Amino acid sequence: MVTNSLDIKLFRDLKQLRAQTITTAILVICGVSLLVSSWSAFQSLRSVRDSYYKNYQFADIFAEFKAAPAEIIAKIRHLDGIESAEARIVMDGLVYLKTQPEPALARFIMLTPANQSNLNKLYIRRGRLPVESTEIEIAVHEAFAEANNLSLGDTFKILIQGQSEDAKIVGITISPEFVYALNPAAPLPDDHHFGIFWLLPKPLQRMAKMKDVTNSIIAKMSKDASTGAVLERVNQVLKPYGNSGAYERKHQLSNMFVEDEIRQQKASAIITPSIFLLVAAFLTHIILSRLVAIHRxxxxxxxxxxYYDREISLHYMKMILIMMLVGAIPGIFLGDIIGILLTRTYQQFFHFPNLNFSLSLQAAIIGLVAGITPALLGGWSGLRAIYKLTPAEAMRAPSPPVYKPSIIERWGLQTRISIKTKMVWRNLFFRPVRLLLSVLGICAALAVIVTGGSWNDMTDFLMATQFQRQQREDMSVSFLKPLPASSIRELLNIPGILAAEGQRSVPARLIYKNHKRELGITGWPDHIQMSRKLDKDLKNIEIPDNGILLSRYFQDAWGLKVGENIDIEILEGKLPVFSTRIAAFSDDLIGLSASMKFRPLLKELKEETGYNVVTLKVDPIKSTEVYVKLKNFSQIYSVNLKKQLYLGFQESMGGLIRVFTMVLIIFALAIAIGIIYNSVRVSFSERSWEMASLRILGFSKGSVFEMLTSEIVTQISLAIIPGCLAGWGLVYLSMESIHAETFSFPVFIEPSTFAMAILVIIFALIFSLLIMLRMIGSINLVDALKVRE
Amino acid sequence: MQDNQFSEVLFSAKQLSKIYRMGEIDVHALREISLELFAGEIVVLLGPSGSGKSTLLNILGGLDNPTSGEVHYKEHNLVTATEKELTTFRREHVGFVFQFYNLIPSLTAEENVTLATEIALSPISSNLALHLVGLEDRAHHFPSQLSGGEQQRIAIARAVAKRPDILLCDEPTGALDYTTGKKVLETLLRVNSEIATLVVIITHNASIAGIADRVIKMANGRIHSVATNSKRMSVEDIQW
Structure with a gap:
């Protein structure tokens, strides 16, 4: 159905429509690029995860327990549903690097010799795996090596169970078990101070004093085995050895983060692009309806x-198709670029052998189809007019459209309204669907800006709450061993330290039904001043005298209720196990927490005394001196300056959020200008005849301008409140999808953010009105009246 | 009543009526009209505005359907024809010339003609069509670069390029000055003599009636009179 002359007409018409084409194309570019980048990233992540897990034999079943004879593995291997299983030792300890004064937390994992190992295989980035040697050879996880600039051949001291020895780096590796290398007990990832290390059985068994003993089992299930049944069998075998319950891959920490990210990426490939593409579809609809009217x-x-109707429709559909392709094709390329940037951020957190972004053909096709289809649908509805139009009718001037008094007039207010206002209202309500869609479009723009701005607000709020209301100290000091209260009093002798409060923090595993989570439990003495636990309304929560105070996360994710009991395994010292009552939930913003009173915690630990964390108030002038002095204390494991934490946090989050906000604002501006400019443009061209008549009747340019302005201003006014509410809703929805274990953002939006959103809309309005002012100036009165519309 | 040279009946209409709804008012545009049109003749439909001439022309050209009555083009019943069949009918047999030319503004003169030749069964070349209206040198001009008369002649070229059996012209000189109007009429006569097309011209200008073989006068949606000119006048001889 290709007709050359029609195609020539098509391109010339498009040239005429270039402003509208560009504004629509920008929306399509935004939508398609977001869709393509997110969908490709989703696919890249998913496929790299699948192949990595498969090729490196990521285990299906995991179990950790106190200690069991190594022979136990034979029993596990014989269980129905188990294909292969390995026993190992996992032991936490410390690593002393020459480059940083405080030691880093280390998780040491026993490396089964290559010929015996099938599961959780290491991918060697550089160097080789440890072999038997006179010195201890060690493989370091890439994340830690990169953060601390470690290279092959570097040596450092490792401390396991109080025994310290030198180790030499022979390999820098990654493992499917630690794609996301997170210290389970820390609130935020900190690759400087937490790392994974692999070493051969002999040195680890010796240092951990665990010869012929295992405390961790990983297993692969045979095909078709039922996970629940297998877990039960494994638990049965491990029960006598202090097993806290075997778990499946779904609950493995690193995997949980990976899965979450994949899920979120998929969701973001759908939600935000939809807004842009729907708005683009709507714009196409008005542009095309208008075009059909002009082209009557x-x-x-x-x-x-x-020419047959279908030939004519096809002609106009081709026009839309080209308008959309102008957006969709660059959108795909831009999506490729965004995807690469996105993957770079992933590479900082996720350690895969080769996480490379590849623009998937599927994503490109989805992008193309998604970029075109809504607009074609929007355009199609505009094209129905072609079918309705009989040629003879089209040759005549259209009969005047059937206007009615607007709703407002029907309420009986007409006597007080000027003729000009009546014209404005009747025009607006003449096409109620278009009015509604325009208003919705402006709402979408407002909502997107509010969402963007809210990130800033919420991080500011988060920082202020966390670092000013919850953590009120200036410094916090962690000790290697618990110390008596007298040692704290000694700290007060250091000039510059104004106050000191001790706490006890122990690594623990919380267990409830099928759930388990490693987490630090803090024991709080009475009358503590420098730290606070807060509820939703930022009110102080007292630490309960009995029982435990947990993050709200456990209520939501585990279904825990106040009054229920939870099992706790302490992961240091005598490894005591106890059960305690949930006393309340706290609304923590960063990370998860578990808090008890100091005395009851000590009782459970079966210890007499001991603080291992001290928070300090420091004279700001002497802050540096105090810091240096504390660093030289032999018992001290780490000194944290709150200011540094604050800055570090701002550096990592702040930059990302600012970029994100900027991008959203630019995108929203594209929506706003797209809608407002086109709305102004269309309403002007629809009524240029009417405007010219008004001018001839003696109305000034100013009053004509005023009428058109009033229409768009009315539309914007109608959109402001619902738009801001929609923004709040969108923020609320995005918060729901945030990983609640890392951050729990309260929905908090500053009035200034709403003001900014409205300002952006006003900017788009002014921009569009300036163009309209020029158009009004250029109305040729005589020509306008000749146009047969 | 007819000359022997026009014996093949192209159109026959019986009891044609057309009622329009304009907004909320009924307009009786045609009231029970019957007539026959013959291949190769020039017919002028004369009447004041609102007399129903354009409505009749539109129905004959398959642009519109009557409210009641019958129209046949040769053996084709235009009343029962579907929208698609009417389009095919126009495509294959009818050329239109409109008062306001209706050129596509984004296409050049030649491209406007090609627009018609591309879908016609046995078109003449667009060059030849432009030659026929004497505007081959304006082929690459856009409508906005042409005078009214030139635009109308391009519109005629576009209409005749399909080699239509019928050329329906709605006030072809209505928007033109005297000299240009005459030029356009000459062009129509030339087309009629060179490709033996039935030419129907609507006008409210009685002077034009002289160039026709037959003159049908209309008023109030009815045929008032049908007159046969024993000898057609040349365009030079008519005055208005």
Whole structure:
């Protein structure tokens, strides 16, 4: 159905429509690029995860327990549903690097010799795996090596169970078990101070004093085995050895983060692009309806010449198709670029052998289809007019559209309204669907800006709450061993330290039904001043005298209730196990927490005394001196300056959020200008005849301008409140999808953010009005009246 | 009543009526009209505005359907024809010339003609069509670069390029000055003599009636009179 002359007409018409084409194309570019980058990233992540897990034999079943004879593995291997299983030792300890004064937390994992190992295989980035040697050879996880600039051949001291020895790096590796290398007890990832290390059985068994003993089992299930049944069998075998319950891959920490990210990426490939593409579809609809109206005589001529309706429709559909392709194709390329940037951020957190972004053909096709289809649908509804138009009718001037008094007039207010206002209202309500869609479009723009701005607000709020209301100290000091209260009093002798409060923090495993989570439990003495636990309304929560105070996360994710009991395994010292009552939930913003009173915690630990964390108030002038002094204390494991934490946090989050906000604002501006400019443009061209008549009747340019302005301003006014509410809703929805274990953002939006959103809309309005002012100036009165519309 | 040279009946209409709804008012545009049109003749439909001439022309050209009555083009019943069949009919047999030319503004003169030749069964070349209206040198001009008369002649070229059996012209000189109007009429006569097309011209200008073989006068949606000119006048001889 290709007709050359029609195609020539098509391109010339498009040239005429270039402003509208560009504004629509920008929306399509935004939508398609977001869709393509997110979908490709989703696919890249998913496929790299699948192949990595498969090729490196990521285990299906995991179990950790106090200690069991190594022979136990034979029993596990014989269980129904188990294909292969390995026993190992996992032991936490410390690593002393020459480059940083405080030691880093280390998780040491026993490396089964290559010929015996099938599961959780290491991918060697550089160097080789440890072999038996006179010195201890060690493989370091890439994340830690990169953060601390470690290279092959570097040596450092490792401390396991109080025994310290030198180790030499022979390999820098990654493992499917630690794609996301997170210290389970820390609130935020900190690759400087937490790392994974692999070493051969002999040195680890010796240092951990665990010869012929295992405390961790990993297993692969045979095909078709039922996970629940297998877990039960494994638990049965391990029960006598202090097993806290075997778990499946789904609950493995690193995997949980990976899965979450994949899920979120998929969701973001759908939600935000939809907004842009729907707005683009709506714009296409008005542009095309308007075009068909302007082209009435041309369409009639084509019909009179003998062109079929479908040929004419196809002609206009081609026009939309090109308008959309102008957006969709660059959108795909931009998506590729965004995807690469996105993957770079992933590479900082996720350690895969080769996480490379590849623009997937599927994503490109989805992007293309998604970029075109809504607009074609929007355009199609605009094209129905072609079918309704009989050529003879089209040759005549259209009969005046059937206007009615607007709703407002029907309420009986007409006597007080000027003729001009009546014209404005009748025009607006003449096409209620279009009015509604325009208003919705402006709402979408507002909502997107509010979402963008809210990130800033919420991080500011988060920081202020966390670092000013919850952590009120200036410094916090962690000790290697618990110390008596007298040692704290000694700290007060250091000049510059104004106050000191001790706490006890122990690593523990919380267990409830099928759930388990490693987490630090803090024991709080009475009358503590420098730290606070807060509820949703930022009110102080007292630490309960009995029982435990947990993050709200456990209520939501585990279904825990106040009054229920939870099992706790302490992961240091005598490894005591106890059960305690949930006393309350706290609304923590960063990370998860578990808090008890100091005395009851000590009782459970079966210890007499001991603080291992001290928070300090420090004279700001002497802050540096105090810091240096504390660093030289032999018992001290780490000194944290709150200011540094604050800055570090701002550096990692702040930059990312600012970029994100900027991008959203630019995108929203594209929506706002797209809608407002086109709305102004269309309403002007629809009524240029009417405007010219008004001018001839003696109305000034100013009053004509005022009428058109009033229409768009009315639309914007109608959109402001619902738009801001929609923004709040969108923020609320995005918060729901945030990983609640890392951050729990309260929905908090500053009034200034709403003001900024409205300002952006006003900017788009002014921009569009300036263009309209120029158009009004250029109305040729005589020509305008000749146009047969 | 007819000359022997026009014996093949192209159109026959019986009891044609057309009622329009304009907004909320009924307009009786045609009231029970019957007539026959013959291949190769020039017919002028004369009447004041609102007399129903354009409505009749539109129905004959398959642009519109009557409210009641019958129209046949040769053996084709235009009343029962579907929208698609009417389009095919126009495509294959009818050329239109409109008062306001209705050129596509984004296409050049030649491209406007090609627009018609591309869908016609046995078109003449667009060059030849432009030659026929004497505007081959304006082929690459856009409508906005042409005078009214030139635009109308391009519109005629576009209409005749399909080699239509019928050329329906709605006030072809209505928007033109005297000299240009005459030029356009000459062009129509030339087309009629060179490709033997039935030419129907609507006008409210009685002077034009002289160039026709037959003159049908209309008023109030009815045929008032049908007159046969024993000898057609040349365009030079008519005055208005």
């Amino acid at each position: 005589p041309q369409i009639a001529t084509l019909k009179a010449l003998g």
